[in-house]
Structure formats: structure tokens, C-alpha cells
Amino acid sequence: MALDLATLSIVLFFISTIQAIVMLFIFRIVHNYPGMNYLLVSCFFTALSGLVFALRSGVIPDIPAILISNLSTFLAVFALNIGFSKFLKRDIAKKWLLTILVLFFITFFTFTLVIDDVSWRIILFSLLISGISFSNAFILLRHQLDSVRQTTRLAATVQIMFGIFFIVRGIFTFFHRTVNIFSPTPFQLLAFFISIATIIICSYCFIIMAIQRDHSEKKQADEQFRLIFETIPDTVLITSLETGEIHETNETFTEETGYSREEAIGKTPMNLNLWQNTDERDAFIEKMKEQGFCKNVEIHLFTKNRKKISVLISSNLMKMDHKMFIISVIRNISHNKELAKKLNTSEDTFKAIMEQSPVSFMLTNTNGDIEYVNKQFLELTGFLEEEVIGKNPRILKSGYQSKKFYGNLWKTITSGLQWKGEIRNRKKNGEIMWGYISLTPILDREGKIIRYLGVQEDISSRKLLEDELKIQARTDMLTGVMNRRYFIENAEKRLSEMNSIHEMAAFLMIDIDRFKDINDSFGHIMGDKAIQTVARQCQNMIKNRDLFGRIGGEEFGALIFAKNQDEYRKTADAIRYSVENINLSCEAEETIPLRISIGLSVYRPGEDTLETLMHRSDIALYQAKNDGRNRVAVL
Missing domain, CATH: 3.30.70.270 (Reverse transcriptase/Diguanylate cyclase domain)
Known part of the structure; x- marks a missing residue:
């Protein structure tokens, strides 16, 4: 086969097609990031350009073939520009690309249909292609993704060389006029060689960037998981669903149970005698196999020194290395249960303490209805006891806090967590008061919320002073x-x-x-x-x-x-x-x-x-x- 433009066009077509097929398989392996599909589009237009140029002699007339081939080349470089921008999280230069495209059509139609001048068409085409190539290089060099920095520098170098070649081609054509675009001059042959090399290098750079970014993000996700795993205040335990062996634990596990990580890894909770009741353990495993998760299930465990603790366990199944594991978050509720027990068994003592306290106390049921308030609460708000018992604390609502504020507050305490913050309430006489409030859920022996305890400190004087200082400052x-x-x-x-x-x-x-x-x-x-x-x-x-x-x-x-x-x-x-x-x-x-x-x-x-x-x-x-x-x- 002779080395002519038709042969190189067929080579360009086959290489671009193979590149697209290869990338389709690669992109199924790594994460499909924004912009990656545009590289496939670029390969498609490059292949179309080569195919049309090869068929122009017998199937497609010369002028349509030149238009489709040049336009396909333009769109291929365009797609690279958009793909690089999206992949590297940069804004797409829409006005710049639209200007280049309009200039292309003006150039082609002017120097093909109005003035049939091959040389000027090549010169302007080369300059426009080089402009987009330099724009591609700028995008590749000016981004914030450190994980792909080395690869983008290589791709930018290729784009710069590609752009420089077309500038040289344009200058050469200006001094050495081209009569027949289909005659295989050295520059035309070199243009095909460089186009083939560029599409191969840029495609592989794109693939490498996708792999590097995927690897970097997985590594970052692993580090974040490890950080959360180690800093979460509850015990985290990862065990094999099949064997029950402990795969990983955090430091809280050691603090709560007394077993070190080295003692626990490779052993089962049964080996460590953590479960107090084997029936509880079997029921837990069955529930995980049936549902794949459990939430806030109360169980009883033994520590290394054989101390019994009550815990809430929430678990989910997850797949790692083709094996199923149970990841469990375990919260020690022994302290809360002891407190609830004390409150239930010595309520009179508890109320007596609250009556003597200089701080305002309020006790509500799970619906939020007030069951008890101390003397300080009544003095602070101006209400009588019979005016608040059985009522909802919203009788103190001033209207300054939003529904979202109260929604977040209620969501926090109903999930078993304590809420603390400043609230602007209203007294019986309409006077506004500022309070620093702590709302704490009280749990029974089974770990269920039975009451809410509200402790309020009057900070109105402090807030007034703060407001006065703000006014004085301005x-x-x-x-x-x-x-x-x-x-x-x-x-x-x-x-x-x-x-x-x-x-x-x-x-x-x-x-x-x-x-x-x-x-x-x-x-x-x-x-x-x-x-x-x-x-x-x-x-x-x-x-x-x-x-x-x-x-x-x-x-x-x-x-x-x-x-x-x-x-x-x-x-x-x-x-x-x-x-x-x-x-x-x-x-x-x-x-x-x-x-x-x-x-x-x-x-x-x-x-x-x-x-x-x-x-x-x-x-x-x-x-x-x-x-x-x-x-x-x-x-």
C-alpha cells in the first residue's frame, strides 16, 4: 500500500476507532468523571475525519469531503477542550469556542465558494487549530487537581507541539502556495502523522488521568473513613459475617471492653466472651442475614474484667474483597440507664434537689407536656404551677426562633442526644428573656426515652450587656x-x-x-x-x-x-x-x-x-x- 493521504486517512480512522473502543472498556473500570465522554466524542470525530477524507475520491465529492473532514477535525479538538475543562473542574470558554467555530465557517466558505484559494484556507485553518490547541494546553496547565499534575503537563506539552506545528504549517503555506490539497506534500503527510500521534498520546493521557484521579479519591476516601473510624466516640467493630472473626476495631472498643486491638483481631466475640447471652448473639446474626441491618438494638456485653454493660448496637452489611462483613456502631448506655434508674427510684430526692437549686428545671414527658417545674422556673417565667403543668413548653415561645430551629432541636433530643444552646423566650407578662438551655433525654432500663429534662440559666443581663456593647461599638x-x-x-x-x-x-x-x-x-x-x-x-x-x-x-x-x-x-x-x-x-x-x-x-x-x-x-x-x-x- 502506497504511503499517500488516502492510506494515512484510513490509518487515522482505524487508530481513532480502536482508541474509542479501548476507552469504552477502560471507562467501565474507573469512575466515569465529567468530561470523559467528550474524549470518546473527540475520537469519533477524528475517525470520521479520516474516513471521509479517504472516501472523497470515489464516494464523496471533494468540497463536501473537505468541509466534513475539516469540521470533524475542529469538533475533535473542540471536544478535547470541553472534556479537559470538565474533567479538571474549569469553566468552559464558550465565547472563545463559539468565536473559533464561526471563524472556521467564514474561512471555509469564503476561500472555497467565494474565492477558491487552497493556501489561505490551509493558513487560516492551521491558525485556528493552533489556537484551540494552545487553549487546551492552558487548561491542562492551570488547574487544581494535584493527583493528575504530571500527566496533564505531558498532555499540555503535546498540545503545545501540535499547535506549534500548525503555526509552522500556516507560515510555510504563506510563502509556498499550495495548489492541490490532495497531493501528498511533506507538510500534509506530517500533519497526518502528528494528528495520529497526538490523538494516541492525548487519549492515553486522559485514561491515565482518570485512573490517577480514581486512585487518589479512593485513597482520600480511605483516609477519611479511617479518620472517622478512629475519632467517633462510639465503639466501631467490623466482623466477618461468615466466621464471626473481628476484622477491625477502633480505640473506643479498647476503652469500653478492655481488650486491645491485638487481642481482638482474628478472634470472635464469642472467643472473647463479649456476649453475655448466646441467644442474643444468634438472634442478632439471624436478623443481619435476613434484613442486612439493625438499628438501636439493646444487648448486654461483658468487658475483659467481666463487668456487665448495656449497649445499643446499630449494624449494616458491607462487602469488602468479595466477602461480607458486619460493621457495627456500639454505644454504651449503662450510665444513662443508671441515671434513669436513680431518677425512677428516688424521684422525691431528685425533686427536692431541684427545688433548692438556683437554676430553673423543667421535666416533660415524651410528648413534650410539662410534668414538673421547680420554684426557680416559676419565679423566672412569672407563671403559676397550675398554669404550666400539662402544657407544652411552647407557651414560652417568643417567635424569634424559626420552625427549622425547633425542628433541629426536637430531632436531636428524640435521637437520644443532648441539646444545648441559647433561646429567646417570653415570660407570662410578655417580657423577653434570654436563657441558656440544656435539654437531656432520660432513658429507662431498656434504653427508651421516657422523659426530657430541661435546665435553664437566665442570661438576659449578659445578652443586654452584649447588645449595649454592640451599640456602643458602632x-x-x-x-x-x-x-x-x-x-x-x-x-x-x-x-x-x-x-x-x-x-x-x-x-x-x-x-x-x-x-x-x-x-x-x-x-x-x-x-x-x-x-x-x-x-x-x-x-x-x-x-x-x-x-x-x-x-x-x-x-x-x-x-x-x-x-x-x-x-x-x-x-x-x-x-x-x-x-x-x-x-x-x-x-x-x-x-x-x-x-x-x-x-x-x-x-x-x-x-x-x-x-x-x-x-x-x-x-x-x-x-x-x-x-x-x-x-x-x-x-
């Missing part, structure tokens, strides 16, 4: 408006949000005119009163969506939003006029005229920061002062 204590730090934080946040919604904003720097004269003439008390009056009046003139705060001394700042610049000036003038109409009275019934000067600067998105905006407003303020005060200057 409020100017003299005027009650935002202090400088909180105002600047909010202004910076609003400006960053404004950039995304294209609002217009302006900053007003406001200063009380001749404030020093007021202080010197009438004293600091009147000076403070002047600052308070101006702050209150400016705050009243500011819209709800705008910000106002005290910058320092007699100086204030306002960040205002409007649709156009005329509104900014009108707002500033309105604030100035409103202050001008105020006459401050002193003790001698003398009136003090109040005047303010305002520096206004419009925010420039993309150029300004809050600091530059305030600086420009400050300059405008000094201009207003120099021009005679009691005016607005714009900069």
Missing part, C-alpha cells in the same frame, strides 16, 4: 448617629455593592460654621448641644437608604444615592436650609444661629475609593469655607 455616644469607624465600614460596603448595580452616589462633608466661637462664647455644654442639634436635623433629612455619621468633632459625613447629580445638590441645599432655620437657645434666653458648610463630591465608579471620595469632599468643604461659609461647594 454609635457616636454624643449624637446617637454612626461613629466614624462604623460609618466608614458601611460606606465602603455600600460602594462595593453599588459597583455591581450601577447606582450613582455622592459624598457630603458637613461642618458646623464658627463652631469654635460657639464653644468659646457659650461653653462646651452648648457646643455639645449644637453638635447634637445639627446631627439630629441632618439625620432627619437623610433618606433611609442613605448613610450619615459623625466623622469627628463638629464634622459629619453623608453618603447619598440618587438618579442624577441635580438631586445631590438639592439634597445638600435642603440640609443646609433646614439647619439655617434652627435657632439654638441658651440659658440666658439668647439664641445661637446655626450654620453649616457642605463639600459635595460625586463618586466615580472604577476610579474612586471611599478615601479618595472623602478627600475630594474635604477639599470642596474648605472651598465652601473660603467662599464665605453657609454654602455648598461641589468638586
Whole structure:
């Protein structure tokens, strides 16, 4: 068989087809990650390109054959680009790919149907192919999956070499015009050789990446399982379903039973005399064989020193190395049962203790109905005992917590776990109170929940203090408006949000005119009163969506939003006029005229920061002062 374009096209077709078949089998072995199917699509289009080009002489006319072959090559490289992006968790460059595809069609139709110029078609085709190849290389080099780093570097190198070749081919064609695309020139033959090599290397790289990623994720999953296995506070035991031999345990097993891991591995629970009752053990095994799982089954075990303990066991079957194992989570409930027993046998003593306690206690049944409250509970909530017994604790509900909050709380305690947290409740008189509450399920001898114990500590004073400190941290204590730090934080946040919604904003720097004269003439008390009056009046003139705060001394700042610049000036003038109409009275019934000067600067998105905006407003303020005060200057 002669080495011509038709022969190489057939070779390309067979190699791509074989690659696709091989990958179908490989992908059935490893996890099917996003993007892997696009490699199959790439092989399909490569095979189609080779087949069409080989059949163009007798079956398909030249121009359709060239179009289908070139388009298939494009789509093959496209599929690689999308596949790499999806596999490596990068965004697909949709606009870039669409632009390249549109350029391809324009190039083909222009230099085939309008101007029949083979050379320009090859040049532009080569440049477009190289562009996508470099894009593929960029994706392969800029990703965050460390497990496939070495392989993606190899694939990126191949894509870069592929792109460089097509650039060279385009440059060569520019200086050495091609008359007949079907004549086997060295560059055309080399193009087929390089395409074959590239599809083989990239396909195998893709397969290796899938295997590496699958191996890495399995290793990570094993490490996570081991971490959970070792840190879970309950005993975890893995035993063979067939032989009963212990396959693995965690440290809690040693703490609860006294048997070390070395003593337990390879032995059965019966060898270690863990089961107190063989009938219990046989019933457990039968249940596992029938159902494949069990949940919260109470059994009794013996420790190494022959101490009897009560436990709840939950188990599931799992398959490892073609064998069936039982993985069991075992919780020691002996302490809870002893507590429940004590509560049941010495309820009077228990209640007597609660009556003397300075902490609020509440006892409910499993439906949540209140059975008992102590004296401290009644004093704290303001209810009488007959008003709460038999009622649900929701009589304390304030409405501040959501249904989801109470749903999570109820789910926790009904599963046998303790819940702790802060709750805002309401007293009988409607007053809100804060409480730190601990809700604990009480179990009977069989491990079933029979009551819930609620312990509440009144933390209202602490929460009020916290709220007061929060207010002090953001409020100017003299005027009650935002202090400088909180105002600047909010202004910076609003400006960053404004950039995304294209609002217009302006900053007003406001200063009380001749404030020093007021202080010197009438004293600091009147000076403070002047600052308070101006702050209150400016705050009243500011819209709800705008910000106002005290910058320092007699100086204030306002960040205002409007649709156009005329509104900014009108707002500033309105604030100035409103202050001008105020006459401050002193003790001698003398009136003090109040005047303010305002520096206004419009925010420039993309150029300004809050600091530059305030600086420009400050300059405008000094201009207003120099021009005679009691005016607005714009900069």
C-alpha cells in the first residue's frame, strides 16, 4: 500500500476507532468523571475525519469531503477542550469556542465558494487549530487537581507541539502556495502523522488521568473513613459475617471492653466472651442475614474484667474483597440507664434537689407536656404551677426562633442526644428573656426515652450587656448617629455593592460654621448641644437608604444615592436650609444661629475609593469655607 493521504486517512480512522473502543472498556473500570465522554466524542470525530477524507475520491465529492473532514477535525479538538475543562473542574470558554467555530465557517466558505484559494484556507485553518490547541494546553496547565499534575503537563506539552506545528504549517503555506490539497506534500503527510500521534498520546493521557484521579479519591476516601473510624466516640467493630472473626476495631472498643486491638483481631466475640447471652448473639446474626441491618438494638456485653454493660448496637452489611462483613456502631448506655434508674427510684430526692437549686428545671414527658417545674422556673417565667403543668413548653415561645430551629432541636433530643444552646423566650407578662438551655433525654432500663429534662440559666443581663456593647461599638455616644469607624465600614460596603448595580452616589462633608466661637462664647455644654442639634436635623433629612455619621468633632459625613447629580445638590441645599432655620437657645434666653458648610463630591465608579471620595469632599468643604461659609461647594 502506497504511503499517500488516502492510506494515512484510513490509518487515522482505524487508530481513532480502536482508541474509542479501548476507552469504552477502560471507562467501565474507573469512575466515569465529567468530561470523559467528550474524549470518546473527540475520537469519533477524528475517525470520521479520516474516513471521509479517504472516501472523497470515489464516494464523496471533494468540497463536501473537505468541509466534513475539516469540521470533524475542529469538533475533535473542540471536544478535547470541553472534556479537559470538565474533567479538571474549569469553566468552559464558550465565547472563545463559539468565536473559533464561526471563524472556521467564514474561512471555509469564503476561500472555497467565494474565492477558491487552497493556501489561505490551509493558513487560516492551521491558525485556528493552533489556537484551540494552545487553549487546551492552558487548561491542562492551570488547574487544581494535584493527583493528575504530571500527566496533564505531558498532555499540555503535546498540545503545545501540535499547535506549534500548525503555526509552522500556516507560515510555510504563506510563502509556498499550495495548489492541490490532495497531493501528498511533506507538510500534509506530517500533519497526518502528528494528528495520529497526538490523538494516541492525548487519549492515553486522559485514561491515565482518570485512573490517577480514581486512585487518589479512593485513597482520600480511605483516609477519611479511617479518620472517622478512629475519632467517633462510639465503639466501631467490623466482623466477618461468615466466621464471626473481628476484622477491625477502633480505640473506643479498647476503652469500653478492655481488650486491645491485638487481642481482638482474628478472634470472635464469642472467643472473647463479649456476649453475655448466646441467644442474643444468634438472634442478632439471624436478623443481619435476613434484613442486612439493625438499628438501636439493646444487648448486654461483658468487658475483659467481666463487668456487665448495656449497649445499643446499630449494624449494616458491607462487602469488602468479595466477602461480607458486619460493621457495627456500639454505644454504651449503662450510665444513662443508671441515671434513669436513680431518677425512677428516688424521684422525691431528685425533686427536692431541684427545688433548692438556683437554676430553673423543667421535666416533660415524651410528648413534650410539662410534668414538673421547680420554684426557680416559676419565679423566672412569672407563671403559676397550675398554669404550666400539662402544657407544652411552647407557651414560652417568643417567635424569634424559626420552625427549622425547633425542628433541629426536637430531632436531636428524640435521637437520644443532648441539646444545648441559647433561646429567646417570653415570660407570662410578655417580657423577653434570654436563657441558656440544656435539654437531656432520660432513658429507662431498656434504653427508651421516657422523659426530657430541661435546665435553664437566665442570661438576659449578659445578652443586654452584649447588645449595649454592640451599640456602643458602632454609635457616636454624643449624637446617637454612626461613629466614624462604623460609618466608614458601611460606606465602603455600600460602594462595593453599588459597583455591581450601577447606582450613582455622592459624598457630603458637613461642618458646623464658627463652631469654635460657639464653644468659646457659650461653653462646651452648648457646643455639645449644637453638635447634637445639627446631627439630629441632618439625620432627619437623610433618606433611609442613605448613610450619615459623625466623622469627628463638629464634622459629619453623608453618603447619598440618587438618579442624577441635580438631586445631590438639592439634597445638600435642603440640609443646609433646614439647619439655617434652627435657632439654638441658651440659658440666658439668647439664641445661637446655626450654620453649616457642605463639600459635595460625586463618586466615580472604577476610579474612586471611599478615601479618595472623602478627600475630594474635604477639599470642596474648605472651598465652601473660603467662599464665605453657609454654602455648598461641589468638586
